[in-house]
Amino acid sequence: MAGEIVAEMVANVLMVVAVEGATLETGDTVMILESMKMEIPVLTEHPGTLRELRVREGDVVQEGDILAIVG
Amino acid sequence: MTVTKAETKAETSAVGAAAPKPAKLPRELDPRNPVERLGAFFDADSLELISNDDTSGMLAAVGRVNGAPAVAFCSDATVMGGAMGDEGCKVVVHAYERAVRDSVPIVGLWHSGGARLAEGVLSLHAVGQIFHAMTLASGRIPQISVVLGPAAGGAAYGPALTDVVILGPEGRIFVTGPDVVRSVTGEDVDMLRLGGPEPHGRRSGVVHVLADSEAHALHEAGRLVSLLGDQGVLDDSTVEDIDLAGSLPESMRRAYDVHPLVADLLDDDSGLELHGRWAPNITTTLGRLGGRTVGVIANNPLRLGGCLDSLSAEKAARFVRMCDAFGVPLVVIVDVPGYLPGVGQEWDGVVRRGAKLLHAFSEATVPRVTLVTRKAYGGAYIAMNSRSLGATRVFAWPGAEVAVMGAIAAVRILHRRRLAEVPVDVRTSVEAELAVEHERIAGGVERAVDIGVVDEVIEPTKSRSALAGAISAALRTPAIRGQHNNIPL
Numbered sequence: 001m002a003g004e005i006v007a008e009m010v011a012n013v014l015m016v017v018a019v020e021g022a023t024l025e026t027g028d029t030v031m032i033l034e035s036m037k038m039e040i041p042v043l044t045e046h047p048g049t050l051r052e053l054r055v056r057e058g059d060v061v062q063e064g065d066i067l068a069i070v071g
Numbered sequence: 072m073t074v075t076k077a078e079t080k081a082e083t084s085a086v087g088a089a090a091p092k093p094a095k096l097p098r099e100l101d102p103r104n105p106v107e108r109l110g111a112f113f114d115a116d117s118l119e120l121i122s123n124d125d126t127s128g129m130l131a132a133v134g135r136v137n138g139a140p141a142v143a144f145c146s147d148a149t150v151m152g153g154a155m156g157d158e159g160c161k162v163v164v165h166a167y168e169r170a171v172r173d174s175v176p177i178v179g180l181w182h183s184g185g186a187r188l189a190e191g192v193l194s195l196h197a198v199g200q201i202f203h204a205m206t207l208a209s210g211r212i213p214q215i216s217v218v219l220g221p222a223a224g225g226a227a228y229g230p231a232l233t234d235v236v237i238l239g240p241e242g243r244i245f246v247t248g249p250d251v252v253r254s255v256t257g258e259d260v261d262m263l264r265l266g267g268p269e270p271h272g273r274r275s276g277v278v279h280v281l282a283d284s285e286a287h288a289l290h291e292a293g294r295l296v297s298l299l300g301d302q303g304v305l306d307d308s309t310v311e312d313i314d315l316a317g318s319l320p321e322s323m324r325r326a327y328d329v330h331p332l333v334a335d336l337l338d339d340d341s342g343l344e345l346h347g348r349w350a351p352n353i354t355t356t357l358g359r360l361g362g363r364t365v366g367v368i369a370n371n372p373l374r375l376g377g378c379l380d381s382l383s384a385e386k387a388a389r390f391v392r393m394c395d396a397f398g399v400p401l402v403v404i405v406d407v408p409g410y411l412p413g414v415g416q417e418w419d420g421v422v423r424r425g426a427k428l429l430h431a432f433s434e435a436t437v438p439r440v441t442l443v444t445r446k447a448y449g450g451a452y453i454a455m456n457s458r459s460l461g462a463t464r465v466f467a468w469p470g471a472e473v474a475v476m477g478a479i480a481a482v483r484i485l486h487r488r489r490l491a492e493v494p495v496d497v498r499t500s501v502e503a504e505l506a507v508e509h510e511r512i513a514g515g516v517e518r519a520v521d522i523g524v525v526d527e528v529i530e531p532t533k534s535r536s537a538l539a540g541a542i543s544a545a546l547r548t549p550a551i552r553g554q555h556n557n558i559p560l
Contacts, residue, residue, distance in 0.1 A: 009375050009411065036376040036408040037477060040326040043373070063415065 003051070003071040005042060007061040011035035016057055018068075022050045030068050033061070044070055102285075103148035103220065105130045108180050112136070112143055112217075112289045121169060122162040126150045128183070129159035131166035136178075136293045139301040142170040145180035148220055153183035155225060156190045160197030163229075167204040176213040176300040178292050179233065181242075185224030198225035205232040210396035210556035213299035217292045218242035218278075219285055221262060230277075234393050234557055235295055235345060237280040239288040243267055244277055272348045276386065279345040294343055298357045298364045299397050305363035305546060310539040316444070316468065316531035323445055323470075326372040329354060332404065332444075333367050336360070336535060342367075345390065350382035355390040360402070361539045366394035369404035370455070378411040379451045381424040388427035389560040391435055396557050398550035400542045401439035403456040409449045409476070425454065427560055432460040436553050438545035440538050443467040443516075443525070448476050458524040464541040466529045473519040478506035485509070 011033035018030045029041045030050065048070040055067050098104050110118050113134030121142075122131040128151060131144040144166045146153035163179070170177035186194040202225075208214060209232070216230030219239045227244045230236045238244070245266035252258050252265065264270065271278040282288035318331035334342055337358035344356045352375040356367045368387050370377035394401055410421060432439070432454070440463050441456045452473060456462045467473065475481065482505040483490065493501050512518075519525040529537045 009378075010413070036378060036411075037324065037480070038326050038372065038376045038408060039322070039324050040376050041373065 003046075003048065003069050004066050005030060005044070005068045005070060007033070007042075007063055007065045007067055009035050009063050011040065011061055013055045013057050013059045013061060013067075014039055016053060016055070018050050018053075020050055020053055024048060024050055024070060030070075031055070042067060046070065098149050101149050103153075103182060105145035105147045105149075105180070108145050108219070108285075108289075109134075109143055111286065112178065112180065112292065113141075114138065121166065125158075127158035127162055128153055128155055128187070129162040131162050131169075133169065133173075136176075136296040137301070139297060140173065140175045141178060141296050141300065142166050142173070142175060143178040143180065146183040146220075146226070148182040151184075151187065153181075153220070153226070154185060154187040154194075155183055155198055155201075156187035156194050157197040159187075160194070160201050163201045164204045167201075167208055170212050171208050174212060176215060176296045177208070178215045178217065178296065179229065180289075181216060181218045181222040181226050181230055182220030183222055183226035184248075185226050195225075198229075201225070201229055202232060205229065206556070209234075209558065210553070213296070213397060215292050215295050215299075217288050218244055219288065221245075221248075221266075223248055227266075231559055234299075235279045236271075236277060237282055237288050237291050237295075238268055238271060238278040239282050239285045240268070241285070242288075244271055274349070276346060276349040276382070278349075280343070281348070291343065295357070298343065298359075299399070302364035302397075302399065302550070303359065303362045305361040305539060305543050307361055307536070307539055307543050310361045310536050312533055312536050314532045315534045319444070326376055328373040329369045329371040329377075329404065329406070333358075333369050336367060336402065336404070336538070337365075338362065346386050350380075350386040352377055352380065353383035353387050355387060357394075357399070360535075360542070363542075364399050365402055365542065366390060366399045367402045367404065368456075370407045372406055375411060376408050377406055378408055379425065379428075379454060380411040380416055381419045381421040384421070384425040384428040384454065385560055388424075388431040389557070391428070391431035392553070392555065392560070393557045395431075395435040395437050395553035396555060398437055398552040400437050400546065401435065401456065402538055402542070403439065403441040403462075405441060405443045405447045405452075405455040406445040407447055407451040407455055409451045425450075428454050429460065432456050432462075434553065434555070435461070436551050438463045438542045438551075440541045440545075441465045442529075442534060442538060443471045443473060444531075445470075446472040446474075446477075448472070448474055458526075463545045464527075465525050466527055466534070466537055466541075467516045467519065467525045468531055468534075469516070469528055471516045471528075472510075473516055473525060474510075474513065478510045479503075481513070482506050482509050 014034040015032045024044045052069040117134040214233035216233045217237045221243045243262040243266040272281045342356045342358035354369045
């Protein structure tokens with residue numbers, strides 16, 4: 001769905017970088033996940049406002065989980 | 072026979088080809104005018120029709136693209152929505168005969184509802200003959216498809232049989248149109264969701280290049296004709312060295328987007344990425360290095376950490392086979408943590424699809440040079456054009472890890488009991504000590520050089536010239552080509 005940022009793989013939420021209400025440009029980092037012993041930035045594909053963060057640092061996310069909503 | 076049912080239904084459903092209405096515009100003013108489309112594709116004043124300009128639904132022409140000769144055919148969507156009958160299909164088959172005879176690329180501009188219903192099985196037979204001609208030409212001449220409007224049934228499978236598919240903004244590819252889907256399954260879906268840029272660019276992998284206008288689509292087709300049909304000569308002296316590591320983060324653990332590295336590796340603005348949105352954890356790009364066409368395969372750590380998985384292996388395998396068939400040398404940029412683990416991947420056939428990449432590299436006869444930038448672990452190390460699969464030359468940057476797995480992960484398995492016995496507060500430091508020792512014995516790039524799986528450690532600032540030099544030394548005249556077709560894996 002448009003605006004939803006979805007986890008591509010099982011991962012730990014290492015760090016949430018952006019705050020709710022922030023204005024984001026394409027390619028901005030929303031959070032950093034940890035998986036396969038790597039720190040993987042989650043970037044926005046479209047500009048918009050960060051409406052909602054669905055996860056917190058330390059959470060374990062599954063493939064397909066919604067991480068944040070940008071609209 | 073899925074195709075038979077599909078094409079019969081598609082004609083009525085996709086573009087209303089079964090009930091043609093008089094064109095609202097004179098053909099000369101109609102944006103679907105095939106003569107205009109072919110004229111826009113070829114270099115100015117180079118077009119020469121090789122078919123009759125009649126109501127067959129297809130036109131074919133020869134001409135030049137960026138100076139190089141090519142053959143092209145185009146659906147005539149002003150006649151019955153571009154539906155294909157016996158005569159129109161023969162135009163395509165003849166165009167293929169001409170392109171194979173002249174050994175030049177062929178480009179198909181598609182805008183067609185599929186087979187002509189009124190002609191019955193005759194039209195199905197004719198469409199099948201196009202498929203046959205395409206398959207016989209596969210791997211012999213580059214085949215590029217540009218889908219500019221709806222392409223249903225046979226008009227969907229035609230492009231799918233070719234090497235590269237470009238989708239214009241109005242392009243829609245599907246076996247059966249929305250009306251048939253609705254009547255058969257009750258599913259309410261429109262053409263965009265069924266076969267537009269999103270589903271085919273990101274999900275199905277049918278489309279290699281998404282264009283934002285018809286002119287852009289034709290331009291990209293022209294670039295592909297040049298890259299595959301006019302590959303140029305590698306001139307080492309023109310390859311300037313720059314720091315290819317400039318776009319990488321300092322931390323080895325931090326993921327990054329590999330696209331800037333690929334762009335820096337290739338000559339300025341020469342790269343054309345295929346399947347950019349599908350299986351994005353690996354990138355496949357045609358471009359030029361020292362003026363010569365090369366194919367670049369690179370893990371992209373930003374997506375899935377750069378892991379290989381079932382789709383990325385299949386995507387890369389098809390790219391390797393296409394490049395090999397047309398004599399395009401390969402550069403393989405490796406930064407891979409392994410195969411993506413999990414039940415989803417196993418059930419998705421990561422073993423079967425991963426085997427395609429092993430097969431594709433192993434059979435490839437073109438020069439193929441590997442550069443390990445940060446790490447190459449486990450089975451994914453083998454799959455990314457390793458020495459064991461026959462790599463022409465393998466380079467690595469200083470500090471790169473070539474191993475079964477990361478050193479810490481390895482010592483946790485190898486020294487599980489010993490680590491369990493040490494106090495928790497010193498376990499991390501003991502792990503680190505063991506990891507250093509493990510790297511000395513089993514891992515590290517020096518060990519890889521010792522046993523001959525890495526030929527040379529090179530600096531990022533010398534990599535462009537090293538890669539170009541290795542390819543140049545392995546090139547032969549005429550170019551070595553794999554003696555196989557390019558089945559759409």
